Amino acid sequence: MAHESRIDYRANANAILRDTPGVREAVTRATTHFDANREQAYGEIDEVALRDWAAGLRRHVLANLDRYLSQAEENLTAHGVEVHWADDADEALAVLETLVRRHEVRRVVKGKSMLSEEIGTNAALARQGVEVFETDLGEYIIQLAGEHPSHIIAPAIHRSVEDIAEQFEAQLGTARDADPDALAAAARERLREAFLSADMGITGANFVVADTGTVALVENEGNIRISTSIPRVHVAFVGIEKVVPRLADLGSLLPLISRAATGQRLGNYVSLISGPRRADEPDGPEAVHVVFVDNGRSALLGDLEQGEALACIRCGACLNTCPVFRQTGGHPYQWAYSGPIGAVLAPALLGLERAWMLPQASTLCGACEDVCPVRIPLPRMLVTWRQRAADAGLGFTGETMAIKAYRWVATHPGLFHRTMRMLGGPLGHALGGAPVLTEWTRFRVLPPADNAERDKK
Amino acid sequence: MRRQSLSAALRVALFPSCMAEGFYPRAVEDARWLLRAAGAEVTTPTAATCCGQPAYSTGHHADARAMMRQCLDAFDGADYVVLPSGSCASMLRCFAPGLMAGSDAAPAADALATRSYELAQFLDDVVGWHPPSDSLAGRRLVVHHGCHALRELRAAGAAENLLRAAGAELLSWPAQHECCGFGGAFAVKMPEVSAAMADRKLDTLPAAELLVSADPGCLLQLAGRAAATGRSLPVRHLASVLREAADGA
Numbered sequence: 001m002a003h004e005s006r007i008d009y010r011a012n013a014n015a016i017l018r019d020t021p022g023v024r025e026a027v028t029r030a031t032t033h034f035d036a037n038r039e040q041a042y043g044e045i046d047e048v049a050l051r052d053w054a055a056g057l058r059r060h061v062l063a064n065l066d067r068y069l070s071q072a073e074e075n076l077t078a079h080g081v082e083v084h085w086a087d088d089a090d091e092a093l094a095v096l097e098t099l100v101r102r103h104e105v106r107r108v109v110k111g112k113s114m115l116s117e118e119i120g121t122n123a124a125l126a127r128q129g130v131e132v133f134e135t136d137l138g139e140y141i142i143q144l145a146g147e148h149p150s151h152i153i154a155p156a157i158h159r160s161v162e163d164i165a166e167q168f169e170a171q172l173g174t175a176r177d178a179d180p181d182a183l184a185a186a187a188r189e190r191l192r193e194a195f196l197s198a199d200m201g202i203t204g205a206n207f208v209v210a211d212t213g214t215v216a217l218v219e220n221e222g223n224i225r226i227s228t229s230i231p232r233v234h235v236a237f238v239g240i241e242k243v244v245p246r247l248a249d250l251g252s253l254l255p256l257i258s259r260a261a262t263g264q265r266l267g268n269y270v271s272l273i274s275g276p277r278r279a280d281e282p283d284g285p286e287a288v289h290v291v292f293v294d295n296g297r298s299a300l301l302g303d304l305e306q307g308e309a310l311a312c313i314r315c316g317a318c319l320n321t322c323p324v325f326r327q328t329g330g331h332p333y334q335w336a337y338s339g340p341i342g343a344v345l346a347p348a349l350l351g352l353e354r355a356w357m358l359p360q361a362s363t364l365c366g367a368c369e370d371v372c373p374v375r376i377p378l379p380r381m382l383v384t385w386r387q388r389a390a391d392a393g394l395g396f397t398g399e400t401m402a403i404k405a406y407r408w409v410a411t412h413p414g415l416f417h418r419t420m421r422m423l424g425g426p427l428g429h430a431l432g433g434a435p436v437l438t439e440w441t442r443f444r445v446l447p448p449a450d451n452a453e454r455d456k457k
Numbered sequence: 458m459r460r461q462s463l464s465a466a467l468r469v470a471l472f473p474s475c476m477a478e479g480f481y482p483r484a485v486e487d488a489r490w491l492l493r494a495a496g497a498e499v500t501t502p503t504a505a506t507c508c509g510q511p512a513y514s515t516g517h518h519a520d521a522r523a524m525m526r527q528c529l530d531a532f533d534g535a536d537y538v539v540l541p542s543g544s545c546a547s548m549l550r551c552f553a554p555g556l557m558a559g560s561d562a563a564p565a566a567d568a569l570a571t572r573s574y575e576l577a578q579f580l581d582d583v584v585g586w587h588p589p590s591d592s593l594a595g596r597r598l599v600v601h602h603g604c605h606a607l608r609e610l611r612a613a614g615a616a617e618n619l620l621r622a623a624g625a626e627l628l629s630w631p632a633q634h635e636c637c638g639f640g641g642a643f644a645v646k647m648p649e650v651s652a653a654m655a656d657r658k659l660d661t662l663p664a665a666e667l668l669v670s671a672d673p674g675c676l677l678q679l680a681g682r683a684a685a686t687g688r689s690l691p692v693r694h695l696a697s698v699l700r701e702a703a704d705g706a
Contacts (some may be wrong), residue, residue, distance in 0.1 A: 014649045024653060323636040327653040361647065363640025363654075364514055364606035380555075386516030395515075395647050403512050407520040410507040411527060416475075417503070421480035439645045443652035444681030450694065451483040 007346070009357045009395055012332030023158045025346035027329040030157045034320040037263020038371060047258070054256050055375040058311035061243060062301060068210040068243045069292065075213025076290055079275030084291045092237060092293045096121065096202075099289055100128055103233045105199040109191075111217065111224035112136035113204030114314060115237045115293060117336040118349075121202065133194040135223035140187050144171050150330040152316040152337060153261050158329035169222070191223070197448050201227035201285070203237040206257065208290065208312070212247045215290060216272050218254050218267040225269050234273070234285040240292050241310040243302075247272075253313070260315035260373040296349040305384045309344045310376045318368035318378060333358060339366035340378045347385050356394040359385035425448030465596035467584070469497040470535035472505050472528075472549075474542035476673035477694070481541075484673070484694030488541040488576055491699055495579075495586035499536075499665035504531035508548040513556060515642050522560065525553055529565040537583070538573040541696050543606025543672045544573035544641075551609045552695070575606055576696060577671050587622040588702035590680075594624035598698070599665035601658070601679065603672030604636050616671050616695055623702040632661040639678035671695040 016023050031072035061068055073083045086092035093423050099105070108130055110116065122143070125132045134143040138156035141164055142149060149155030154162070161180055168174040172186045179404060203224055207216045215236050217224050228234045244253060250272075258264040301307050319339030320387045330338030335355075337345050346355035359382045368378040409416050422428050429446055440446075464551060469492050473485040492499045509524030528549070532538045540546040550570050557566035580586045598620060606612040638644065638654025655678055662668070668690060670676050676692045683690035 010647050010650075013647070017649055017653055028657065233586060251600055323638065323654050323657070324650060326657070327650050360643075361650070363604065363636045363638060363643045363651075365636035365640070366608035367604070367636070368632075370608055383514060386514070387518050388516070390516035390518075399515060399642070399646070400517065403515060403517045403520050406507070406511060410509075410524050413503045413506050416506040418480065420475050420478035421482065424482065428479070439648045440681070443648045443685060444655075444678070445684035447480065447677060447680040447684060447692075449479070449483075450481045450697065451486075 003187045004354060006353070007350075007355050007357060008332045009332050009334075009361045012334065013328045013361070016328045016332060017369045022160060022163070023267075023329050024327050026160045027158055028326045030154060031320040031326050034154070034262055035371070038260055038317055038320065039263075041259035041265065043264040044265075048258055050252060051375060054253060054313075054373055055311065057244070057249060057253070058313070058374045059308070061245065062241065062307065062310055065301065066239065068245055069240060071210040072208050072213060072243050073292075075211065076208075076275070078215075079213050081213065081275050081290055084289060086293045086295070088295050089293075092119045092291055092295070093121070095208070095289075095291050096124060096235065097128060099233065099235060100125070100130055103199060103287065105130055105233065107131045107133075107194065107198045107201055108200045109133045109135050109194050109198040109223075109227045109231060111173040111203035111219065111227045112139045112155065113202065113237060114149070114336050115204045115239050116202060117149060119237070119293065119295065121237070129138050133191060133198070135191050135195070135227055136185055136219075136241070137184055137221060140191065141167070147408070148312055148331065149336065150338070151319055152314050152330075152339075152341075154316070158331065169248045193232055195226050198227075198231045200233040200235060201229075201231040202235050202237070203240055205236050205290075207242055207253065208238055208248065209247050210243055210245050212274065214247060214272050216250055216254065217271040217273070218258060218269070219271075220264075220268045222260075222269050224291050225271050228271055228273055229284055232285055233287045233289070234276075235289045235291065236273075237291050237293055240294050240297050256373050257313050260313075260317040260371070300345075300348040303348065306325055306348055306381055308345065308376055309341065309348065309381065311376055312341050312345075313374055314338075315373055317371045317373065321367040321371045322362075323365060323367065324363065331419065333361075340382070341376070344376075344378055344385065347388075352385070352389060352392060353394060356385070356389040356392075359389070360396070459670075466496060466498040467478065468534065468536045468539045469499050469579075470532050470538045471499050471501045471538045472508070472532070474537050474540055474545040474673060475507050476677060480677055481673045481694045481697075484541055484696045487594055487694070487700040488539070488696040490704065491576070491580060491586070491696060492539060494703060495584045497584070498538070500535070500597050502531040508545045508553075509556075510545060510548040510552075513548065513552060514640075518556060521556055522562075525556060526562055529562055530570055531587045532569060533565075536572065537579065538569065539576055540567070540573065540594050541576045541671065541673070541694065543575045543603040543610055543612055544674055546573055546578075546612075547605035547609040549573035551605075574646065575610055575612045575671060577616040577619055578610065578612045580699075581618050583589065587619060588699050590622060591622055592702035593620065593698070596625045597628055597665050598625050598667050598669050599628045599630050599663055600633070600670060601637065601670040601672075601675055602634070603670065603675045606671060607634060612671070619695075619699055620669070623699075628663040628665050630661065630663055632658050637675045637678045639674045641674065644678060651678070652682055652685075656686065659683055659686070659688060662690075666691065667698070668692045669695050669698050
C-alpha cells in the first residue's frame with residue numbers, strides 16, 4: 001500500500017468524462033438532489049447554532065483525544081467489549097486475521113464502513129479464504145461489479161438504475177427492466193441467506209461514546225442492525241478520531257450528520273451497541289471487538305494547519321456540493337475518501353508525493369466549507385497542501401516556471417499592461433498558442449475583448 | 458475628464474485586474490465612469506499589476522507575496538481600492554492578511570483589506586450609488602456570481618440590488634450558485650473537468666438576453682465555452698450594464 005504510484009486525478013477524470021459520460025449525469029443528478037435536501041433540512045433548524053456547537057465539540061475532542069479514548073476503552077471493556085489498537089492498516093488487518101482464526105469465521109457480513117475500505121478489509125479476508133458480503137445495497141452492487149465506492153455515503157452514486165438493472169440481470173437473473181424495488185428485493189433475497197449464516201459482522205462506527213462505552217451507528221437500510229446482532233461476533237473498525245465525550249452528544253450529532261448527508265432529520269435506524277449479549281438476553285453477538293485504528297491520524301493531529309480535517313463526521317456533504325466531484329464522482333480520487341475532504345486527507349494519510357494532485361482538483365469555490373456541518377475550512381487547507389507541494393517541487397510540469405514568468409512580468413508594470421492589452425486583441429488571438437492559452441483554447445474559444453465587440457455596433 | 462472635486466471627494470484607486478485589462482477593457486472604463494458618477498476621484502496606479510492570486514492559489518506563496526507587496530505600495534495613498542473583479546477583491550480583502558502575516562508588510566495588508574471593495578459592493582454599500590430606476594426596465598438578465606464574490610465577499614446581494622434598482626428582471630437559474638469551472642489556473646491545469654463544469658452551467662441557463670457577471674474570469678470561461686460548443690451567449694460585465702443603465706452608453 002505504502003509504495004503505490006501517484007494518484008493521477010486528471011487522467012482518471014478525463015477518462016471518465018470521455019469514456020463513461022453517464023457517470024457525470026448520474027453523479028450530478030444524485031448529488032444535486034442530496035445537496036438540495038441538505039439545504040432544506042438545514043433550513044428547518046437553527047443551522048448556525050447547531051453547526052457551531054458541533055464544530056466546537058469536534059475540536060474539543062481532538063484537543064483531548066487521549067483522554068476520551070482511554071475513557072472509551074475503559075467503559076467498553078467494562079461492558080465486555082474487547083478493545084484493540086492498530087497503528088496502521090497492516091496492524092488492523094492482523095487483528096482481524098487473529099479474530100477470524102480465534103472465532104473460526106468462514107463467512108462475514110459487512111455494514112458500510114469507509115475505514116474498512118481505507119485499510120483494505122475485503123481483500124485481506126479473501127486472502128484468508130473468508131467469504132465477505134457487503135450488505136448496504138449500494139455497496140453490494142459495487143462489490144458484485146468488482147468496483148470501489150464512489151462516494152462516502154452513496155457508494156454506487158455513479159451508476160444509473162438502468163446500469164444496475166443490466167448488471168443484476170446478468171448476475172442475479174432479475175428482469176431486464178426491473179425497477180429499484182425489484183432490484184433491492186433480489187439483493188435482499190441473496191443477502192438474507194448471508195445474514196443468517198455469517199459468523200462475523202463487520203462495521204465501522206459513526207461515533208464511539210466515551211462516557212458510556214457505546215458504539216453508535218446510523219443507517220437507512222437496517223443491514224447494520226442485522227450485521228451487528230445476528231452473527232456470533234461483531235467487529236467494529238473505528239478511526240481514533242471518532243470518539244465523542246457524552247451519550248447526550250449523540251442527540252444533536254446524529255441528526256446533524258443525517259441532515260448534512262441526505263437531508264433526513266435522522267437516519268432510519270440508530271444502533272447503540274454497548275457490548276456482547278448478557279446472560280439474560282436472548283440475542284446479540286457472543287463477542288464484540290472494537291479496533292481503534294490510527295493509520296496516520298496521530299501524525300495528522302499534530303499538524304497545525306491540517307489537523308482539523310479529523311473533525312470530519314463523514315456526511316459527504318462536501319462531495320455533494322462540490323462542482324468538481326459532480327463531474328466525475330469519486331473514482332478518479334483512487335481512494336476511500338473522495339471530494340474535498342478526501343483531497344485534504346489524502347496527502348496526510350497517503351503521503352504528499354502520492355496524493356499531491358488531489359488538492360489541485362478544486363477551483364477553491366468554497367461551496368464545501370459553506371456546507372460542512374463541522375466547519376472544516378477546506379479551501380484554506382487545499383491551498384496549504386498546494387503550498388507544501390510547490391515547496392517540495394511537486395506539481396504540474398511548467399507550473400513553477402509559468403508563475404515565475406508571470407511574476408517577472410507583473411513586477412514590470414509597463415510591460416505588464418502592454419501584455420494584458422495585447423492578450424484580448426488580434427495579436428492575442430493569433431497567439432492562441434501561447435503557453436498558458438493552449439490548454440485553455442483546446443476546450444474554449446477565446447472571446448474578443450469587449451471593446452472590440454462594442455466598436456462593431 | 459477629471460471631475461473638479463472638493464477635498465471631500467473620495468480618492469478611489471481603480472484596480473482593473475489582469476483579466477479585465479486583457480478581455481474587458483471597456484468594463485474597466487465603465488467602472489471608472491461609474492465611480493466618478495458616484496462622486497469619487499479615480500486614479501489607476503500604473504504599478505498595480507496583479508494581486509498575486511494565481512501564485513497564491515497554486516501555492517507559490519513567495520511569488521504571491523512579491524506581487525502583493527507591489528500592490529500595497531501602489532495603493533498606499535488611496536482611501537479605497539475598488540475592483541471590477543470579485544475574485545481579485547477577495548484576494549485583497551480575505552487572503553492578503555494571511556499571506557502577509559508575520560512579515561513587515563502585515564499591517565499594510567491588514568489596512569488594505571479593510572478599504573478594498575468589489576465594485577458592486579462599493580457602489581451599493583459604501584457610497585449608495587444606484588442606477589436610475591426603470592433604466593433597465595423590461596430587460597431579462599441572468600446573473601453569474603463568481604464564487605469569491607458569492608462566498609468570500611458575500612457580494613451577490615449588492616450586484617442584484619443594483620440591477621433590480623434599475624428595474625431589470627433577474628431570471629432564476631438552477632445552477633446559479635455553482636462554480637463555472639474557471640478557478641484561475643484550474644482552467645489550465647484541468648481543462649477537461651473545467652469545461653465540463655462550464656457546460657453544467659450553460660446546460661441549465663434560462664433564456665435570458667444577457668448573462669451578467671462582475672467577474673471577468675467567469676465571463677471569459679462561460680463565453681469561451683459557449684463559443685466552443687456553438688451556443689449563442691451574449692455576456693457583459695456588470696460595470697458595462699450599469700453604465701448603460703445610467704448613461705445610455
